[in-house]
Amino acid sequence: MLDDIDRKIIQATQAGLPLTPQPYQAVAEQLGLSADEVMQRLSAMQQSAIIRRIGAVPNHYKLGYRYNGMTVWNIADEIIDEIGQQVGQLEFVSHCYHRPRHLPEWPYNLFAMVHGKSQQEVDSQIQQIKDLLGDKNLGSDVLYSTRILKKTGFRSGGPSTAQNDS
Incomplete structure (x- = not known):
């Protein structure tokens, strides 16, 4: 179960970790905790599947990767x-990732996203x-991207409310 400190950590980190050399220390200072406690609690929430993962979400467009294709494959x-x-x-x-087929319209069960700086790079x-x-x-x-969609995960609106912006 989540306690008030876990909820505060989630709210403090759900938009991303601070871009500092010691992001957990910055979160800890904001919440009046130690960096070790923040890291231990995040790890425990990950182990108990309260949070799925902690990872970087690069903005491919800002990095120059303007061509994107979700390749879909029919594999035994x-x-x-x-x-x-x-x-x-x-x-x-x-x-x-593996996804279920939806026959007969959708026979594909393996999805792989590719990014490139040109259409030729993606085609290659x-x-x-x-x-x-x-x-x-x-x-x-191949399903090519035609626009940028907001990329967010679960968002907690506070102790008693939650919303999903994904």
């Missing part, structure tokens, strides 16, 4: 884990995935 279910690991380890794949990356998959690729498509 019995090898999806093995293939997903291989695709997910490619340096240009930022997200890779997609071809590399095709080459890796070979005859294990039973079909594919």
Whole structure:
């Protein structure tokens, strides 16, 4: 269960950690805690699945990556884990995950997001995935980004309210 301190830590960090050399120390000072306590509590919340992960969320557009494609693949279910690991380890794949098919309209079960600074770079990356998959690729498509969407996760509005902005 969350106590008041855990809620305060979530509220203080949900928009991102401070961009300082010691972000946990900055959060701790803001809340009147030690950095060790902040880190221990975040770790405990992660272990108990209250929070899913702590990670960087880069803004690809600000980094010059203006071309994005969600590649979708039809892979035999019995090898999806093995293939997903291989695709997910490619340096240009930022997200890779298994999703259920929705037949007959949607036969794809492996999703992999690629980013590039040009359309040609993205096309080359997609071809590399095709080459890796070979005859294990039973079909594919690409959904290209056409606009930037707000990227946020769960947001707590306070001790008694919550909203999801994702």
